[in-house]
Amino acid sequence: MPNWCENELTISGPDVQKVLNAIRSEAHDDEDARLLDFDKIIPYPREYRELDQRAHEYQEKLRAIDKNDPNRQSQLEALAAEYDAEPGAPWIKDGFNSGGYEWCCEFWGSKWQPAHVSLTLRNGTTREQIKCAYCQTVNHTAGLKVLLCQQCGSPLPNETPQEAFLEFDTAWSPPIPVIEKLASMFPDHNFQLAYYEGGIGFCGQARWSAGREEFHHQDVYSGPRGG
Ligand SMILES: [Zn+2]
Numbered sequence: 001m002p003n004w005c006e007n008e009l010t011i012s013g014p015d016v017q018k019v020l021n022a023i024r025s026e027a028h029d030d031e032d033a034r035l036l037d038f039d040k041i042i043p044y045p046r047e048y049r050e051l052d053q054r055a056h057e058y059q060e061k062l063r064a065i066d067k068n069d070p071n072r073q074s075q076l077e078a079l080a081a082e083y084d085a086e087p088g089a090p091w092i093k094d095g096f097n098s099g100g101y102e103w104c105c106e107f108w109g110s111k112w113q114p115a116h117v118s119l120t121l122r123n124g125t126t127r128e129q130i131k132c133a134y135c136q137t138v139n140h141t142a143g144l145k146v147l148l149c150q151q152c153g154s155p156l157p158n159e160t161p162q163e164a165f166l167e168f169d170t171a172w173s174p175p176i177p178v179i180e181k182l183a184s185m186f187p188d189h190n191f192q193l194a195y196y197e198g199g200i201g202f203c204g205q206a207r208w209s210a211g212r213e214e215f216h217h218q219d220v221y222s223g224p225r226g227g
Pocket residue numbers: 132133134135136137149150151152153154
């Protein structure tokens with residue numbers, strides 16, 4: 001097992017749901033695992049994916065050949081011929097072991113997809129001032145019974161901006177390149193990442209806004225959320 005790096009990603013901005021939809025996967029049975037798919041942000045290369053798929057198919061077909069089938073040997077040979085393998089080989093080389101692992105480490109900053117993903121949606125702070133989208137007048141909401149612009153009468157947006165709080169674990173290290181790319185995809189949103197790795201002992205804080213890194217500090221970390 002790897003050392004797990006715990007990550008907390010806070011996303012804030014005008015349309016947090018849009019960001020969540022863009023990073024959501026349909027590829028998992030596990031509903032939580034669908035919440036954050038690195039592949040949607042920086043796609044895993046097709047050449048590795050196809051080899052992974054092929055290796056998976058091989059194993060399924062191998063498992064489907066009955067151990068007691070009198071024709072087992074000829075079926076194993078046919079399967080081996082189809083996949084260019086030794087008859088009865090328990091597996092064939094997949095994409096992950098043919099360069100995919102190195103690719104993930106380099107381009108995602110972690111060898112695997114995130115694990116143990118959970119999402120909390122929080123309402124942002126109540127806005128005391130709302131700018132009218134029509135005439136640009138800044139309205140103070142304190143005395144308003146109905147949210148109408150005091151200057152021109154246009155309705156004012158009454159939804160406070162939301163924040164998404166994603167918690168997930170990554171193998172060995174935080175997925176800095178993935179968050180960096182995500183921030184550049186949604187420059188109208190802010191992305192704040194905190195991470196904690198208790199095995200080697202490091203933690204960090206980083207923030208991106210307007211598609212750019214604002215800061216990234218790293219520090220030593222001695223254990224469950226201590227300094
Ligand atoms: Zn107005």
